[in-house]
Amino acid sequence: MWLGLHFPDLSLHQQVRAQLAPEQPVALLSGYPLTVAQCNAAARRQGVAVGQKVATATALCEGLQLLPSDPDRDREGLEQLAQWAYGFSAQISLEPPQGLVLEARSMLRLFGGIPLWLAQLQQGLHAMGLPWSAALGPTPLAAWLLASQGEEGCCQVESDKALARLFGCSLHQLGRPEAASLAQMGVKSLGQLMALPRAELGRRFGAELLLWLERLLGTRPDPRPDYVPPQAYRRKLILLEEVVHLQGLRFPLKRLFTELGEVLRRRQLALPVLQVRLHHRHRPCTEIALRGAGSEHRAEAWMALCQLKLERQVLFEPVTEIELVGAQLQPLQIRNGALFTTTAPDGKAEDLLAQLAARLGSSRVRGLCALSEHRPEYAVDPVTPGQGGDKRSEQSESYPLHRPHWLFREPQPIVREEYRLLRGPERLESCWWEAQPVARDYFLAQARCGGLCWLFRSAEGWFLHGWF
Amino acid sequence: MNPDVSPLLRRPDIWLGRQCQPESTGIPSGFASLDRQLAWQGWPPCGVVELIGDGHGVLGITELLLPLFKARQRGDRWQLLVAPPALPYAPAWADSGIELSRLIWVSCEARKQQLWTLEHSLKSGCCSLILAWLPSLTAPEARRLQLAAQQGETLLLLHLPESVLAQQHAVALRLQLGPQPQGCTVQLRKQRGGWPTPAIPLTLPHRPEPEPPRNRSILQGPW
Numbered sequence: 001m002w003l004g005l006h007f008p009d010l011s012l013h014q015q016v017r018a019q020l021a022p023e024q025p026v027a028l029l030s031g032y033p034l035t036v037a038q039c040n041a042a043a044r045r046q047g048v049a050v051g052q053k054v055a056t057a058t059a060l061c062e063g064l065q066l067l068p069s070d071p072d073r074d075r076e077g078l079e080q081l082a083q084w085a086y087g088f089s090a091q092i093s094l095e096p097p098q099g100l101v102l103e104a105r106s107m108l109r110l111f112g113g114i115p116l117w118l119a120q121l122q123q124g125l126h127a128m129g130l131p132w133s134a135a136l137g138p139t140p141l142a143a144w145l146l147a148s149q150g151e152e153g154c155c156q157v158e159s160d161k162a163l164a165r166l167f168g169c170s171l172h173q174l175g176r177p178e179a180a181s182l183a184q185m186g187v188k189s190l191g192q193l194m195a196l197p198r199a200e201l202g203r204r205f206g207a208e209l210l211l212w213l214e215r216l217l218g219t220r221p222d223p224r225p226d227y228v229p230p231q232a233y234r235r236k237l238i239l240l241e242e243v244v245h246l247q248g249l250r251f252p253l254k255r256l257f258t259e260l261g262e263v264l265r266r267r268q269l270a271l272p273v274l275q276v277r278l279h280h281r282h283r284p285c286t287e288i289a290l291r292g293a294g295s296e297h298r299a300e301a302w303m304a305l306c307q308l309k310l311e312r313q314v315l316f317e318p319v320t321e322i323e324l325v326g327a328q329l330q331p332l333q334i335r336n337g338a339l340f341t342t343t344a345p346d347g348k349a350e351d352l353l354a355q356l357a358a359r360l361g362s363s364r365v366r367g368l369c370a371l372s373e374h375r376p377e378y379a380v381d382p383v384t385p386g387q388g389g390d391k392r393s394e395q396s397e398s399y400p401l402h403r404p405h406w407l408f409r410e411p412q413p414i415v416r417e418e419y420r421l422l423r424g425p426e427r428l429e430s431c432w433w434e435a436q437p438v439a440r441d442y443f444l445a446q447a448r449c450g451g452l453c454w455l456f457r458s459a460e461g462w463f464l465h466g467w468f
Numbered sequence: 469m470n471p472d473v474s475p476l477l478r479r480p481d482i483w484l485g486r487q488c489q490p491e492s493t494g495i496p497s498g499f500a501s502l503d504r505q506l507a508w509q510g511w512p513p514c515g516v517v518e519l520i521g522d523g524h525g526v527l528g529i530t531e532l533l534l535p536l537f538k539a540r541q542r543g544d545r546w547q548l549l550v551a552p553p554a555l556p557y558a559p560a561w562a563d564s565g566i567e568l569s570r571l572i573w574v575s576c577e578a579r580k581q582q583l584w585t586l587e588h589s590l591k592s593g594c595c596s597l598i599l600a601w602l603p604s605l606t607a608p609e610a611r612r613l614q615l616a617a618q619q620g621e622t623l624l625l626l627h628l629p630e631s632v633l634a635q636q637h638a639v640a641l642r643l644q645l646g647p648q649p650q651g652c653t654v655q656l657r658k659q660r661g662g663w664p665t666p667a668i669p670l671t672l673p674h675r676p677e678p679e680p681p682r683n684r685s686i687l688q689g690p691w
Contacts, residue, residue, distance in 0.1 A: 349546060349594035356574060356588070360581060366573050370558035380558045385546075388569050390562040402674065405530040405561060406554035422676055444674070450647030451529060452674060466557060468530060468674065 002140045003089075003102040003121075004147030006133045007081065009038040010098035013130050014077040015067055015238065016040070025061050029054060030069035037069055074098075080235070082227045084128070087266040088121050093140065093224035099148060101140045101224070118155055137162040139218040145174055163217070167191035176212070178205050229267060233260060233326035242281075242318035246310050249278070249319060254303055256324050261299030264332070270295035271326040274302060276309075279321035288313065291357065293350030295330050301351060308358040353385045374430045375438050376407055376465065401426075402444065404454045404466030411456070411463035419445040419455060419464075428456075444468075495623075498535030499670050502654060506641070507662030511536055514621045515640030516614045518605075520657070522630045529645060529652050531672045533599065533625060534564050540597040540623065541567055548589055550574045550600035551582050579603060586613055586624065593620035601627045610637035633657070650675045 007013070012028040025043035027036045036052045046061040058064055074097050082092050082100055088111075091103035104117065111117040114136075125132050133150035136157055137143030146162055149169055167190050171179040174190065182205075187193050193201075194213070202210045214220035237252055253276070264270060272295050278286040290305045357365045367388030369381040381391075424443035431437050440456040442465075447453050452468035476482060494508025503510050511517065521529075537547060547570050549556055556573050576582055582602060589595050590613065605613075605628055617624050617640075633644070640660050644667075646653040651672030656665040 348592070349544060352546070352589060352592045352594040353572065356585060359588075360574065360576050360585065364575050366575075368556055368558040368561070368568050368571055368573055370562045370568060376557065380555060382573065385572050386569060388558070388571060390558075390568055392559065392562075401559075401563075403560040403563065404557055405564070406552065407557040408554050420676075422674075446649070446676065448647070450649065450652055452672075467554065468560075 001104045002137055002143040003104050004095075004135050004137060004140075004143035004145070005081075005085070005100040005102065005125075006144070006147040006150065007098045008131050008133070008152065009040065010077060010081075010130070011069060011074040012038040012040060012067065014073075016240065024065060025063065026065045026067060027057055028067045028069050071097075076236075079227075079230075083229055083263055084124065086227070086229055087262075088117070088124075092227040094227060095144050099144055101144050104136065114157065118157065122155065135162065139216060140222055140224060141212070141216045142166060142218075145169075145216070149173060166216070167194065176209070178209060181205075231329065233263065233271070233324065233329060235259065236321055236323040238321050239319060242320055244315070244318045246313060246315055249310065249322065250307075252322055253306060254299075256322060257299040257302045257306070260302065260324060260326070261297060264297040264329075267329075268332045269329045270297040270332040272296075272328055272330065273326070275323075275325040275327075276306060277323040277325065278315075278319045279323065280317040281320055283317045285323075286313070286315075286319075291354065291362065293347070293354035295333065296354075297332055301354075304351075304355060305358045308355055312359070350386070357385075374428060376403070377409070380407070404452075404468045406468075407466040408464065411465045413460075414455065414462050414464045416455075416462045419447055419453065421445050421455070422452075425457070495536060495539045497532075499532070501668055502670060505656055505662075505665045505668060507659050511623065512640045512660070514623055515617050515660075516610065516624045516626055516637075518610075518632070518637065518639055518642040519625060519627050519645055520630055520633060520643065521627070521645035529672070531674075532652065532654075532670065534566075536623075536625075537566050537597060538564075541570065542596045545594055545596040546570055546572050546589075548572050548574055548595050548598040548600075550585055550589075550598060551576055552599070552601055583609060583613075587616045590616035590620045590622045590624060593622065595620070595622050598622060598624045599627075600624065603629065605632055605635075605637065607635055607637055610639055614639050 009028070012026060015028070016024075016026050023042050025046060025048065026040050027043050027048055028038040029035065030037040034054045036048060036050055036054070036057050039048045039050065039057075043057075043061055043064060046064075048057045048061050048064065052060075054066070058066075078094055078096060078098065078100070082094060085092055085100055085102055089102040089104065089107050091106070093101045095101060104114070107117060108114060111120065121134075125134075131152050133147055133152050134155040135143055135146035135150050136155075137146050142162055145166060166174075169190055170188050171182055171190060171193060172188075176182075182188070182193065187196065198210060198213075211220065215222040235256060237256055239252060243249055243252075260274075272291065274290045274292075274296075276288040276290060278288070280286070288306070288309050290302060290309065292301055292305065296302060353365060365385055366382035367385040369383045369388045370390045370392050371379050371381050372392040373379040421443045422445055425441035426443075427441055429437075429439045440458045442454060442456045445453055445455045453464055454466040454468070456463055456465055494506060494510030494512055496510040497503055497506070506512075540547065547566070549571065551574065556571070558568055561571060562568050574585055576585060579602070582600070586598065586600055589598060605626070613624060613626075614637075630644075637658075639658070641656070642658040644655040644657050646655065646667055648669050651670045653667040653669050655667035656662070658664060
C-alpha cells in the first residue's frame with residue numbers, strides 16, 4: 001500500500017510560508033514572457049489564474065506580490081519535505097516538482113494501524129501550513145495520480161476503490177502525452193483506455209504507454225530510487241523582508257531550530273557544532289558558531305545558546321537569508337537525568353557551562369588539571385570544563401608539598417622588607433637544558449596584611465609568586 | 469537583672485530576639501569560635517556572603533574557606549571560581565581535597581559580564597558554591613544576586629573592597645576581614661537572623677606561633 005502526497009503550488013507556498021498574512025495575494029512568475037505559474041487562494045479569488053501575463057494579473061489584483069521562480073530551490077524544498085516524511089515511512093520516492101510517495105504497509109505495526117498513521121501524518125501536514133492532498137493506492141503510481149487529482153486538505157483512504165476512481169479520470173488530467181490523439185479516437189477516460197486490446201494499443205502508441213498501464217495496475221514492478229537522508233544538515237530560510245534588528249531574527253530562528261530539533265530527534269542524531277549564517281546583500285555573511293555541551297539535539301538548547309550569542313553580535317547590514325549548517329551529524333547519546341544524587345553532573349549542569357562559554361568565549365570557562373611538573377607555571381593545565389583532574393604521578397601525592405592556592409602568571413617584583421619570612425628556602429632548579437632555566441629559592445612568608453604568600457629569590461631579585 | 473523585669477522574660481507570649489532561630493542549620497565553617505557567632509551555627513546554606521577586605525590579603529585567607537569547599541562538594545554540581553585576581557593553582561586545590569573535575573575557573577574582566585555570569589550561574593541551580601571577586605557592587609545588584617542565590621539554592625562568596633561598607637546590602641551575611649599575625653580577624657557586620665559582633669580572631673594553619681607573653685614576675689633589668 002502506498003500513500004501519495006501532493007503539494008499544490010509548493011514553491012510559492014514554501015517561499016511565503018509563515019512570513020505573510022494569508023490574505024496577501026501572491027503569485028509566482030516563470031517563463032518568457034513572464035507568466036503566472038502559481039498563485040495562492042487570495043490571488044485566485046481576485047481573478048488571477050495560472051498562465052496569465054504579468055500585466056493582466058497585476059491589473060486584476062491590486063497589491064499582488066510577485067515572486068521569481070527558482071527550480072533549484074524547488075528541488076531543495078521537496079527534499080526538505082521528504083526529510084520530514086522520513087519520520088513516517090522508511091521508503092520514500094520523490095515525484096518532482098511537487099509530490100512524494102510514501103510506502104505505508106511496513107509502518108503500520110509501528111504506528112498501530114492505518115487510521116493512527118494517517119492521523120499523525122495529517123497533524124504534521126497541518127502544522128507545516130502548506131496546502132496538500134493525499135491518497136492511498138495499491139501501487140505508487142496510482143497513489144500519486146490519485147493524490148494529484150484529490151481535493152485539498154483531505155485524504156482518500158479507500159485503497160481498494162482507488163483504481164475504480166482513477167478509471168473515471170480523463171487521460172488529459174493524468175498527464176499522458178497521448179491524451180490528444182486518443183481523444184480524437186473517442187478514448188477520453190482511463191476506463192475506456194483499459195478496455196482497448198493491449199497488443200494493438202502497444203503497436204500504435206509504443207511500449208511506454210503499456211508499461212505505464214501495467215505499473216499503474218501493479219502487474220509489473222515499479223522500482224523507484226528511495227530517498228536517502230543527507231549526511232549533513234543544511235537549511236536555508238529566505239526572509240521576505242530584510243531584517244534590520246537582531247530581535248527580528250528571533251522568530252525565524254526559533255522556527256528553524258524547531259525544525260532542526262524535530263529532524264534530529266526523528267533520525268536520533270545530534271550535532272556538536274551548529275553554524276548559523278546570516279546572509280547580507282553586500283557584505284560577506286555573518287557566521288555564528290554554536291557549541292552545545294557535548295552533542296546537542298534539543299531545539300530549546302540551541303535557541304538559548306543562539307540568544308546569548310546574538311546579544312553580543314552587532315549587525316552592520318540587514319539580513320536577507322538565514323542558513324543553518326550542521327556538518328557533523330553524530331549518533332544521539334541520550335543523557336539521563338539523575339533520580340538520586342550521582343557522581344556526574346547531569347545534562348542541565350552541562351548546559352550551564354555551554355551557556356557560559358557561548359556568552360564569555362570558550363577560552364574563559366576552563367576546568368583545571370594538575371600536572372607533575374616542578375615549575376609552578378607549568379603545573380596547571382586549563383582544560384575543557386568537566387575534564388579537569390589530578391594527573392600527577394603517585395610519587396608526588398606521597399610527599400605533599402605546601403603550595404599556594406593562587407598563583408600569579410607573572411611573578412611580581414617586591415620589596416623584601418615588607419614580608420616576614422617564615423619557612424624556607426626550598427630550592428627549585430630545573431630546565432637548564434631549555435632557553436629559560438629556572439633557579440629559584442622559594443620562601444613561605446607573611447605579608448603586612450596578614451596573608452600568607454609565596455616568595456622566591458632568584459638572580460633578578462625578590463618576587464611574589466602566589467598567595468595561600 | 470532587675471527583678472521587676474525578669475518575670476516578664478518567662479512569659480510565653482514575649483519573644484526575645486535571640487530566640488528567632490533560622491529554620492535550617494548551616495554548614496560548619498570548621499572554626500568553632502566563628503560557628504558560635506553565626507546565626508546558622510555555620511555558613512548559611514544559600515544566599516550571598518560578602519567578604520570585605522582590601523588588597524591582596526584576601527587571597528591569603530583561602531584556608532578559611534577550604535572547609536566550606538569540602539563540605540559543599542556534591543558530585544552533580546559545579547564549584548565556580550569567578551574572576552579571581554590570580555590563577556587557581558590546581559595542585560594545591562587537589563592537595564586540599566577539592567575535586568578538580570568539579571572546579572570551574574571563569575575569567576572575565578568586564579564587570580557586566582561578571583555580574584551576568586554570577587546571576588546566570590546562581591539561577592541555574594547547577595552550582596553548589598561560587599567564589600567570586602567584584603570591584604564594586606550596588607545595593608540593587610546585591611539584591612538581585614541574593615534573590616538569584618535563593619532561587620538556585622546556591623551559596624555565593626563574594627570578595628568586595630572596603631568601599632562598599634558604606635552601603636547597605638540585602639544579603640545573607642556580611643563579614644569584614646582584617647589582618648592578624650596568627651590568621652585573620654572576622655567581624656560580622658550584618659547577618660540575617662542574628663546580630664553584628666565585634667571582630668573575633670581566627671587561627672589559620674601554617675601561621676607563625678605567637679610569641680610567648682613575657683612573665684612579669686621575673687625581674688628584669690636595667691638595674
